Amino acid sequence: MRWSARQRQMLQVMGLRLWSRAAPPQSSPAPAAASAPAPAPADGASIERLDWPALREAVTTCRACELHRTRRQPVFGVGHAQAHWMVVGEAPGEQEDLQGEPFVGAAGQLLDQMLAALALTRAEQGPPAQRVFIANTLKCRPPRNRNPQPDELRACEPFLQRQIALVRPRIILAMGRFAIQSLLQSSEPVGKLRGRVHRYQGVPLVVTYHPAYLLRSPAEKARAWDDLCLAAQVLEQEAAPAAR
C-alpha cells in the first residue's frame, strides 16, 4: 500500500506503525456458520427477505425485546450499502442512543481515524472498496450501558444477519465480546481470537478490540492496528475479483 502524507501523519499521531505487506497468519479452522437463532419474538424468517428500506423500518418499529421500552431510538447502522468492509460493534451507548448513529463520540473518532489510515470512511457514497458499513450487534441501548442479555442478543440477531447479507462485505471486523459471541458463537476473549482469520458464512472475519476499550487501554492500540492491517491484507488476497 502507498501511504499519503496525510495517512502517515495520522498514524504518527496515533503512535501506530505503517502497514506493510507480509504473509498472513494461517487461517484458523473455519468455525461453523452462525447457527440459526433460537426462537425469538422477531420473525427471522421474514426479516431475511427484507430489502434495505423495509429492514430499516422493521428495526425502527421493533419491540421484540424489552430494550424498546428504554431506548430513545434504535441505532440501525451507517455507511455504504455495498461497502467492502463491515464493522460490527456491540450495543449503542448514550451518545449513539441520542444521535441514532453507531460509533460516535471519542470511540467513534478513534475508529474513524484508524479507518482513515487505510483510506476507508463510513460515507454512504463513493467507491465500495473504500467504504465501510458500521452496525451494532444490538440495535437498542441497554439501560445504563449494562451488558446485553442473551435473550436480547437472540432477538436482535436476525437484523444483523440481514444487514450482512445485504451488504455482502468482503471482510468483517468484529469489535468486542458481544460482536464475537453473535458472529462466531464463541465466548473466547478477544485476546485469544485476534491475530488470525475466522469466517462468518464464508466471509473472512478478523476480531479486534472495541475502540472504547482502546481508549481505556491505549497500550492495546498497536494490536488493534495490527488487526486492521491483517484485515486489509486478507481482503487483498481473498476478495473475489468479480465486480459488483
Ligand code: SF4
Ligand atoms: S434491541 Fe433489537 S430486538 Fe430489541 S427492541 Fe431493539 S431492535 Fe428490537
